[in-house]
Amino acid sequence: MDLWQPHRVYFEPAAKDTTVGKRVQQYCKENNIPILETTSHNQVRGIPGEDEKAKYAAAKKTLIVGMKRSLKFDVCRPSADYQFSLMTNCPGTCEYCYLFTTQGKKPYVRVYANLDEIYDTIDKYIEKKLPHATVFEAASTGDPLGVEHITGSLRDTIIHFGELPKGKLRVVTKYSNVDSLLDIPHNNNTRFRFSINSNYVIKNFEHNVSNLWDRLRAAGKMAKAGYPLGFIIAPIILHENWKQEYKELIDELHHQIGFEEKSFVTFELIQHRFTMNAKNIIEERYPNSKLEMDPEKRLKKWGKYGKVKYVYPKDEAQEAKEYISNLIQEKFPHGHIQYFT
Ligand code: SF4
Numbered sequence: 001m002d003l004w005q006p007h008r009v010y011f012e013p014a015a016k017d018t019t020v021g022k023r024v025q026q027y028c029k030e031n032n033i034p035i036l037e038t039t040s041h042n043q044v045r046g047i048p049g050e051d052e053k054a055k056y057a058a059a060k061k062t063l064i065v066g067m068k069r070s071l072k073f074d075v076c077r078p079s080a081d082y083q084f085s086l087m088t089n090c091p092g093t094c095e096y097c098y099l100f101t102t103q104g105k106k107p108y109v110r111v112y113a114n115l116d117e118i119y120d121t122i123d124k125y126i127e128k129k130l131p132h133a134t135v136f137e138a139a140s141t142g143d144p145l146g147v148e149h150i151t152g153s154l155r156d157t158i159i160h161f162g163e164l165p166k167g168k169l170r171v172v173t174k175y176s177n178v179d180s181l182l183d184i185p186h187n188n189n190t191r192f193r194f195s196i197n198s199n200y201v202i203k204n205f206e207h208n209v210s211n212l213w214d215r216l217r218a219a220g221k222m223a224k225a226g227y228p229l230g231f232i233i234a235p236i237i238l239h240e241n242w243k244q245e246y247k248e249l250i251d252e253l254h255h256q257i258g259f260e261e262k263s264f265v266t267f268e269l270i271q272h273r274f275t276m277n278a279k280n281i282i283e284e285r286y287p288n289s290k291l292e293m294d295p296e297k298r299l300k301k302w303g304k305y306g307k308v309k310y311v312y313p314k315d316e317a318q319e320a321k322e323y324i325s326n327l328i329q330e331k332f333p334h335g336h337i338q339y340f341t
Contacts, residue, residue: 001210003149003177004091005031006063006109010038015065015113020151024065024111027150041066041110056285059106060093063150068112071121073136078339079268080137080170082125084118086153087111090142092174095205095289096235096272099142100281109142111151119160126167135168136161145173146209148180155180162187172232174209176218182225191266193230194219196253198245201237204290212249216256223257234270236320237292238312246324254331267328269340271317273301273309 009028015021028035038044041064049055068085076083088110089103099107112118126134138144144154154171161169162185172193181192194215202212210218223229231253236246257265274282279293298310299317311317321340328335 007061008034009063010036012066014067018113020113023152059108062108064108064110067114076137080135083137083140085141086144088141091146092209093207095286101278133166137170139172143173145175158186158190159184161189176210176214178218191228191230192222193232195232200239220257230266232268235272237272250327265335267337273311275309
């Protein structure tokens with residue numbers, strides 16, 4: 001898969017003189033990408049497109065380099081203590097994407113250039129929890145590897161965490177361009193996770209991300225580079241033939257990284273869920289989507305802030321949990337299933 005390339009890049013003025021800002025300007029120069037200015041991502045004007053669909057597509061090809069203003073980190077359970085953002089939104093266009101309900105009609109890919117301030121904040125959060133370690137998730141608001149070839153921010157962040165005895169970083173990705181991360185001093189402080197899924201889910205619902213084979217090959221490279229490794233199987237969808245396809249997935253994963261099976265590989269299992277708001281947006285954006293979102297077939301569950309989400313009925317979810325957990329335990333006896341949700 002070709003790496004994502006924006007069609008236009010907007011800079012907030014303060015971002016231009018930062019290390020990330022300079023890297024992005026260099027990238028634009030080398031690739032003939034127009035550079036524009038904006039005071040804030042809310043003020044971006046002039047995105048082309050005759051209708052909403054075209055405007056959405058053009059926004060997905062727009063990069064904004066700005067400063068992260070709010071430096072208060074949200075809690076991030078169950079995967080970490082806190083989450084912070086190197087970027088917001090994502091070059092990918094997965095039909096089930098969890099970002100739909102937060103990105104509105106203008107899903108510009110936004111990257112943050114004030115890394116020093118973000119790192120200072122991380123260090124302060126760690127200090128507050130000493131002598132215990134603090135775990136941070138860096139991929140809750142987008143997939144940072146999707147823009148790494150433009151910003152280099154993830155590499156810098158992994159190096160920063162490499163110097164923090166009590167700071168642990170967790171990243172998750174559907175991309176495979178890991179080469180720039182292989183030779184850096186991560187000091188085992190970054191757990192690098194790959195989001196993987198059955199062939200049916202990847203083929204029908206994941207677009208503009210790396211294919212499964214590339215992700216698995218990238219996982220093999222990261223394992224060889226000594227990174228603690230993890231896999232997120234999400235969203236688990238109980239499609240026709242799901243048992244066979246998830247079995248093939250775990251078999252293939254074992255085939256690719258089995259040589260590392262004595263190391264401590266983590267697994268996170270997340271069943272498909274949706275809110276009515278997300279369902280409406282997805283149906284508007286992907287009118288022919290095969291994504292099953294019939295509330296009648298699901299169980300209502302109250303989430304954070306009183307929001308209702310729809311998950312699989314208890315017996316179906318339990319069956320998926322047991323079946324996939326057994327597959328993992330069989331092939332990865334040293335692996336650790338962290339949760340099924
Ligand atoms: S890769 Fe992740 S963040 Fe990006 S579109 Fe797909 S689901 Fe959303």
